[in-house]
Amino acid sequence: MAVLRVRHCGALVYCRRAPPRCPACGGDLRRAGLTAAPVRLHCPFRHGHSQPRAFLIRPSRGTFLHDYDGHSDLHVGITNSKGVVYHYDQEGVHRAASGWEQSISIPLVQPDMWELLQHWDNLLEEFSLEEAWLPQRYEEQQHNCFTFALALVNRVRCGRGRQPLSKAEFTERFLLPHTTAAARYLRLHRHLAHSDVLIVPLQEQEQQEQQQDCEPAKHSLLE
Template sequence: MYRDHVEPRTMESVLSLVKFTHCKKDIYSSFVPQQCPICGGNTVSSWDVAQAPVSIPCPFSNAHNEKCCFVLKPTQGHFIGEYDGCSDLHVGIASSKGIVYHYNETGIHKDSTGWEQCVSIPLVPPDQYALIYQWDSYLEEISPAEKWLSYRYDEQDHNCYTFALTFINSLLHLQGKKTFSKDEFTARYVLPKTRRASKYITLCHEVSKNGFYITDYFRDFR
């Protein structure tokens, strides 16, 4: 379910994670310790290339630094430290200047702040200048439409996702391309990103609570 949004939180609050291997286990942490948390041995001395530390890419970004994206975040709170994996999400469309257009029970909003920690799905290649210009122009064109007035809002059937997908499909139609149903767009673009984000949230939670998160070797984080 997709609903309204709340106060900003910057990317600085997102925990940075690394993974290294020791004792035939993959170990996640916010830093590389001198001693293995399993055996107490020196972690560095036994590393080969496959076991050396690697940074885990953060799945979240600041929408206001992005261009022409579909963006989503929790309706209440933030992904890191607060999201339970089941609560409502709120979605919007980022312009080429990082302004997020979104729709809720009070109508259309254009935010220059408030989307600093979100999942971002780029939809326009950076070299498509004509489409980027069209993207912004069309955002301005459809936003004042009567169908996006506050009284038309319905939590289940006419919400923020309706606005975002209507915009995307309108641009696809203008280009003579196939449009998406909500299920199609979600399966192709949203679910791969949110699954990765969910794994990252789990890792952050465990590392914050215990200092480390240990899994069987070769259980890759992807």
């Protein structure tokens, strides 16, 4: 179910269904004009198999909305042009056509990257067959799904004359903005599972957004 936001009387009201009156001041929202019109929040989770040539993140078990507690392990993978997810674990590289229906998705190949658009599937398949990704090479902390995905990203970046990304730089620049936005949405989603509304003073909300600076990066990982 959607999460709505209503702005009124110096506060942001989060809810599932827009109330006729402001829960903060009691004012009639139906006569408050466009500034108080309910806005549907962007859901950060996507059907991963409909996201071609993308970097995906999902919980190792279950889904974000129903199971993730903020501390559980995450799993990552990369899609081909048809939404098949290539991901690596102790059994080697998998090619999954299901199981990633609720994922954080970070697009990799932009519409103007003509050569990559044409050769992405072959590149991904050939990369996945390398000895580095044999089952016996897997190590939970140092050689895992994240290693696999970042190695492919850096392989493509180097081929395009870009510098490789360290794990720390990759996490800070590209993952944290998306996971922080997702965590904020999950907090709202779970609060509204037990309460009709959440009222946040506008000044407090603006301060939180400035501190978190959680707007996902707009440029490609491959640039």
